[in-house]
Structure formats: C-alpha cells, structure tokens
Amino acid sequence: MKELFDLFFTFAKVGVMTFGGGYAMLPILQREVVDNKKWATEEELVDYFAIGQCTPGVIAVNTATFVGNSKKGVLGGIVATLGVVFPSLIIISLLAGVIEAFSHLEIVQHAFGGVRICVCVLIINAVVKLFKKSVLDVKTLIIFILITLGSTFTPLSPIIFILLSAICGIALTIKGGKA
Amino acid sequence: MTYLLLFWEFFKTGLFAVGGGMATIPFLYEMSDKFPHWFSHKDLANMIAVSESTPGPIGVNMATYVGFLTGGDLGTVAYSILGAVISTLGLVTPSIIVILIVTAILKSFKNNKYVKSAFYGLRPASTGLIASAGLSVLFANMFLDDKISLSAFNYKGLILAVILWIFTNIVKKTKGWHPIIFIGISAVVGMIFSM
Incomplete structure (x- = not known):
C-alpha cells in the first residue's frame, strides 16, 4: 500500500513539474525515478520513454504506466498513471472555471485574440520540428x-x-x- | 449520455493519437466539428494556449479542459469536474491497456520489423494531421467572424504572427524561451491593440 502511495505521489510530482510536451518530462523523470527512487536504471528509462513514444497516447502517460507496471504490476501502472494526470485535473479545472467566469469581459477576449495568434505560431513551429524528424x-x-x-x-x-x-x-x- | 460520449471520444483519441500531446489536436478538431455545442474552434485555440502554459502533459491538460467545458453545459461545477475526470480517464485508458500488452512482449516489440515499419509511415502521417489542423486554426484566426473577405482580414494578427515567428525561430537570444513567455507577451499585445 505504501509503495502505491509512493508511486502516486512521485508521478503527481512529475506531472506538476512537466511543462509542455512529453519531451520536457525526461529530465524530471531521470531525477525522480532513476536518481531519487531508483525504480529504474538510466537505460531502462530511455527504453520506456522510447516505447512510450511509439505506442499510441500521451508520451508522459505511457511512460508513467510503464514504470508503475514494472514496479507494482497492473495496479502500479494504473496508480502511476492516475498520479501523473492528477495535477492537470486540479489546475485545469481551477483555471477553466476562472477563465469561463471572466471570458465575457472585452479585455479578456482581446488578450485571447493575441494568445490564439501565438498558438498558431507554436503549432507551425511544432510541425516544422516534427517534419524534420519524420520526413x-x-x-x-x-x-x-x-x-x-x-x-x-x-x-x-x-x-x-x-x-x-x-x-x-x-x-x-x-x-x-x-x- | 454526454459523459459516455466524452469517454468514448477521448478513448479513441488516446488510442489513435501517435506522437505526443500535439497529436491530439487533429482529434479535438474533429470532435469540435462533430459536437459544435461542446466547444468551438476558437475555444480549441484557447485550450491549447492554457495547456501549453500550465503544468502537466499537453494532451492530458486539453482532455481535462474539454471535459470541464462540456460537463459545465450540464449544470454546476460538480458536473464540470466530473466531465474533466471522465475525459481524462478516457484518454489514458487505451495507454494503460496498450502498455500492459506491450510489457508482456517488451523485448520483441521495440525491435519488431513490423512495428518499426508501421512507424515509418505513422510519423509523417501524424505530422501531416497536425499540419492540417494547424492550417485550419491559422485560417480561422486570420479571418475574423468566420467571414472570408478583405474587411474581415486580421492584419494585426498577421503582423503579430510574423513577429512571433521571427522571435521563436531567428533571434538567437529568444529562440529557446519557453512558450509560456510568448503566450504571456501575446496576451498583453492583444489587450493593448484590441485584437
């Protein structure tokens, strides 16, 4: 039971510290899973991460399931996955609520008008990066x-x-x- | 019923989105076409911005956001949170199933020639899907009010886009900055210039 809690909280921590895509997560996983908890070796982690990339779904979730499963079986995989998504649930629910409450204000709409343009550029940049790797x-x-x-x-x-x-x-x- | 649909839609997204968080965008785009009352294309661009600027994997953040908005149409905050939980669980369920199967055949999976060659085709396809969704988002933002005419053209947006592109790709000093910084700057620019 204690180990399951440990899995949950470690991956919740990884979830909080991951900003952006799955790739941002690798150095954090290295510190938490390899250095601190010693749940996997450096090579194992890179393997998990590689397989996480070439299986469907979000890379961060796939890697969490992998480490959890290798540590505590099926239940471990599920608990680690719930851990990694837990911070998102709380943070996004809070933010979405706040944004919805203020979205009728003109100034907020203008702010998002600018933000959406930025999103377009970020997607273009992501596509160019992926293009170089996949084509x-x-x-x-x-x-x-x-x-x-x-x-x-x-x-x-x-x-x-x-x-x-x-x-x-x-x-x-x-x-x-x-x- | 909405909750079942939410779970199913995100289950499909989790099963077929290959290659990380951005790969969920084409699926969300299709979802918005199929269920326009859930969220609009405009909402989708806002969600991407919020998901990029908050902790957590982008794909998970977007699933949570969509679930929260969709659940919110049914009633109070409790419905919203339930929606967020259900869509997120929908997204991660296929991962859990697939990874458990892969673990059982781990050694042969990574070096299997069929898996390797499937991904040879999957990677450019996934990039193409994201490019297509990106084009649609770009198009929707270049013409205001969904009208295609010279008067509806978002020239302020185009100028900001070009400037942002230069700062994220050309200028050495700012190239490596985290997206959250550019999102923040864009929000301020949007407020100042009434975008």
Whole structure:
C-alpha cells in the first residue's frame, strides 16, 4: 500500500513539474525515478520513454504506466498513471472555471485574440520540428503531403489516416526490403 | 449520455493519437466539428494556449479542459469536474491497456520489423494531421467572424504572427524561451491593440 502511495505521489510530482510536451518530462523523470527512487536504471528509462513514444497516447502517460507496471504490476501502472494526470485535473479545472467566469469581459477576449495568434505560431513551429524528424525521404514526404491534403479537404476521421499510413509504412519498407 | 460520449471520444483519441500531446489536436478538431455545442474552434485555440502554459502533459491538460467545458453545459461545477475526470480517464485508458500488452512482449516489440515499419509511415502521417489542423486554426484566426473577405482580414494578427515567428525561430537570444513567455507577451499585445 505504501509503495502505491509512493508511486502516486512521485508521478503527481512529475506531472506538476512537466511543462509542455512529453519531451520536457525526461529530465524530471531521470531525477525522480532513476536518481531519487531508483525504480529504474538510466537505460531502462530511455527504453520506456522510447516505447512510450511509439505506442499510441500521451508520451508522459505511457511512460508513467510503464514504470508503475514494472514496479507494482497492473495496479502500479494504473496508480502511476492516475498520479501523473492528477495535477492537470486540479489546475485545469481551477483555471477553466476562472477563465469561463471572466471570458465575457472585452479585455479578456482581446488578450485571447493575441494568445490564439501565438498558438498558431507554436503549432507551425511544432510541425516544422516534427517534419524534420519524420520526413526522411521521398516516400515519407509523399505520405506527409497526401495526409495533409486529405485531412484538410476531406471530412474523413484522423483514425482512418492513421490506420492507412501504418499499413503504407509496412507495405513500403517490408516490400522494399529495407526493414 | 454526454459523459459516455466524452469517454468514448477521448478513448479513441488516446488510442489513435501517435506522437505526443500535439497529436491530439487533429482529434479535438474533429470532435469540435462533430459536437459544435461542446466547444468551438476558437475555444480549441484557447485550450491549447492554457495547456501549453500550465503544468502537466499537453494532451492530458486539453482532455481535462474539454471535459470541464462540456460537463459545465450540464449544470454546476460538480458536473464540470466530473466531465474533466471522465475525459481524462478516457484518454489514458487505451495507454494503460496498450502498455500492459506491450510489457508482456517488451523485448520483441521495440525491435519488431513490423512495428518499426508501421512507424515509418505513422510519423509523417501524424505530422501531416497536425499540419492540417494547424492550417485550419491559422485560417480561422486570420479571418475574423468566420467571414472570408478583405474587411474581415486580421492584419494585426498577421503582423503579430510574423513577429512571433521571427522571435521563436531567428533571434538567437529568444529562440529557446519557453512558450509560456510568448503566450504571456501575446496576451498583453492583444489587450493593448484590441485584437
């Protein structure tokens, strides 16, 4: 029981200290999970993180589930995951409540008018960064272009594009004898 | 019923969003098209800003935010919080299931050639989905009141966007700054110039 509490609070701490995307979390995980708690070695953590990236879902959540599961089984995985999302639940609920209460004010609307522009630029920057990492050759460039156009101009769900591209990836590399 | 729908929508998001928090944006975009009374495209841009500027993984923060707003339509704060909890649980449930399965076959998973080659196709596709959602968000913000005309063009927004792009990509001194700083500056600029 004590170990489960420990998992919950350690990952709640990781959740509070993670600002932004999953990548921001790695150094914090290193300090808490490897250095402080010694629940995993440096190599194990990098492995968990790598698998967290190549399984569906939020990377931070995947990594938490992994560490929890390796420490205390299925229940440990669930408890660590609940820990990592717990701060978000509290902080966002408080903030969303406050924002909703003041959103009718003109000055708040203007502030968000500026903020939304910033979000556009942040998304563009994120796409450029991801593009450099994921578009490696002509084939991946074609996949990128087709999915961008398909998703913009057809009402099809992202799920369909994700499934199609996984099949494409397998067909392209296995047949090409590269993998 | 709304709660069941919320859970299901975020379950799908958690299962198919590949590659971190930003990858949830296309799914949220689709959700807003499907359930316009839950949240608008404008709300979505606000949520992204709040999720980037608060502690916690972006994907989780956005799920919580959507759940809070959607639950709020049903009644008091208690409904909002329940909505936040349910959408967040929806988002993480597939992760738990998938990771537990992967752990069982851990050693072979990471080096499996089918997994590797699936991701060869998945990564550019995920980037494409985010690019498409980003374009839609950009478009919605460049034309005010959802009208496409010269008079509705958000020229102040375009100027701010170009300046922000320069400071986040070109200027060496500010390039590495945390997004929260640029979000804060943009809020102040928005207030001063009535954006």
